[in-house]
Amino acid sequence: MPKLIDYADAPPAARAVFDDIKRTRNVADVNNFWKALANDPATLQRTWESVKAVMAPGALDPLVKEMVYVAVSVTNGCGYCTASHTAAARKAGMTEAMFAELMAVVATANATNRLANGYRVPIDKAFEEG
Amino acid sequence: MPKLIDYADAPPAARAVFDDIKRTRNVADVNNFWKALANDPATLQRTWESVKAVMAPGALDPLVKEMVYVAVSVTNGCGYCTASHTAAARKAGMTEAMFAELMAVVATANATNRLANGYRVPIDKAFEEG
Amino acid sequence: MPKLIDYADAPPAARAVFDDIKRTRNVADVNNFWKALANDPATLQRTWESVKAVMAPGALDPLVKEMVYVAVSVTNGCGYCTASHTAAARKAGMTEAMFAELMAVVATANATNRLANGYRVPIDKAFEEG
Amino acid sequence: MPKLIDYADAPPAARAVFDDIKRTRNVADVNNFWKALANDPATLQRTWESVKAVMAPGALDPLVKEMVYVAVSVTNGCGYCTASHTAAARKAGMTEAMFAELMAVVATANATNRLANGYRVPIDKAFEEG
């Protein structure tokens, strides 16, 4: 499998990204995800720039954004992303009660999505303007 | 396809659920989704009871919960649920700026989930206690 | 989009497959799915041979197999397949009560799959032998 | 990751659910899935009540329902659910021949779902009334 590249072994372009990640997240080292992406510095940079931009505080705060990230990762069954973003969400303030409610919503949504599929429900006119 | 059952044609068990939905959501009529589920009153009731419970205010507020619902529906490609829950989220206070940021997070998460898969990233030890 | 090829316009290799489908399913014409696949007679034949083999009576009867096909199609959100296989399941004996129960199981399974993901449940030792 | 809560450590509300699971399934202990959900007793109860209801004998028998559950879990790639429900299906009477046929149907359905997507097959008029 692709090797994980530590800071010490990373080319300058990758190190620059690692530095920005560490500074932005206030961590001593980057996650394995970034060490794997360092195999392709262009993708590493583009991916980090996207993540940094979309996860920054805005109309939605970072905690909400991390919980959305967990919801997507759980829906897709990505074990790595579920683990890493659940940790990030906790760091951003997600309590156990929030996590429990988040999981309950994700599960229910995945259920009703399929009921809508199976019952072939037509979209209500009211939703077409919006 | 399964027919949509209006209140006027619904059996008493289904009407009781329709009444509760309308009261809880403060609407004059229920969505097509519930009219389709009325074909199976047991599933209609069980599904509504779950949705009512998991979407109620709690550690997470209803707006956040609706946005999570949208995130899951968009990830799964459920057109009906995307339309209905986007409308519900707006009704709960989601602005266009929030919607835009939500979409950006969902898209990014779906991308990085696959990078984690393709690069076969091992879960960091730090996430195993979490 | 790829055109649908009717029997009258189909090359001999495709017609042979159409004949076998009609004979096996006791129908006057094939579904749009097969008319689309007729654009690639090799895939048409290979796909039909697979479907014919896996859907034949065996340890599982055709009704159960059609309901499984619906379950997969609903899970994946394939509108065409949901419609065509729901019709096939009804033709094979699926009643409305069976359909309702099938949908309820599919919805519940899609929910608990995500709870298992989100709670990162380790596989019980008892399940490793089997 | 969320801890697994054994019966001995579970709060009364969770123990009541564990008791019902053990009684209903005639087992000495509950699966890891339920031990994980015990972190959120409300979700534990609601999930068990749903599973108990939808998996009970009805128009479809429990064996068919467990095989549908396996089909969904395999389609979604949920390793935990595939393992646990395959075991449950065997306990309910699924033979190796049934399992083999089930897998063959699931695989074929996942293939033809994508052919229908890629060839953009329009739904036959005959399926619109159903």
Add this chain to the structure above:
Amino acid sequence: MPKLIDYADAPPAARAVFDDIKRTRNVADVNNFWKALANDPATLQRTWESVKAVMAPGALDPLVKEMVYVAVSVTNGCGYCTASHTAAARKAGMTEAMFAELMAVVATANATNRLANGYRVPIDKAFEEG
């Protein structure tokens, strides 16, 4: 639903992106996808910059990249993306024979992915080094 924003109505930041898309792709107008994203100029720009970068000629040529894009879109069941990227692939040189083979591979891969899940196949040691 979000409105589609034409060039004439687009803010300067969005117009700049539209201009670059049209120049890069040698087209007179942009697709509906970009008109929808113009509701959020930041996401419009970031998405276009990513697409432009990843779809440019490199170790893989644009035709192969477009076919991969179709494969992903068909797997996910995204109707819009399947339509738009199939058109783009044809424009880049995909013949009907290539399309047919692409669909056959995508279908087969979606089938064997589930067989690997259902049979719980352990990864061969030989694949762990790479």
Add this chain to the structure above:
Amino acid sequence: MPKLIDYADAPPAARAVFDDIKRTRNVADVNNFWKALANDPATLQRTWESVKAVMAPGALDPLVKEMVYVAVSVTNGCGYCTASHTAAARKAGMTEAMFAELMAVVATANATNRLANGYRVPIDKAFEEG
């Protein structure tokens, strides 16, 4: 879990398939995937015949086909298939630069698929003819 059946323990029908796999792929032994499928010789044969047919050189060469297989497997999150087909793609000539670009396209496609869903983009008329 289903046992892996080695050549020495395989029934004649399965051995014949193993022989053909080894001859076609020029390998000394078959992958775990085939050893698992050997539990159902009919599915083993049908699956191999499909894989052999669709992955053969044609309008698309085997390297492109293997990369498409990786793209689908990564999208679906199938760990086994990602590992085995990444190895096969390397064997067919995929360089690290090709792998990196492939991953970047897959990630981007999974992102834009969801933007198209969330923004509910209508298919452009130009794409309806094709």
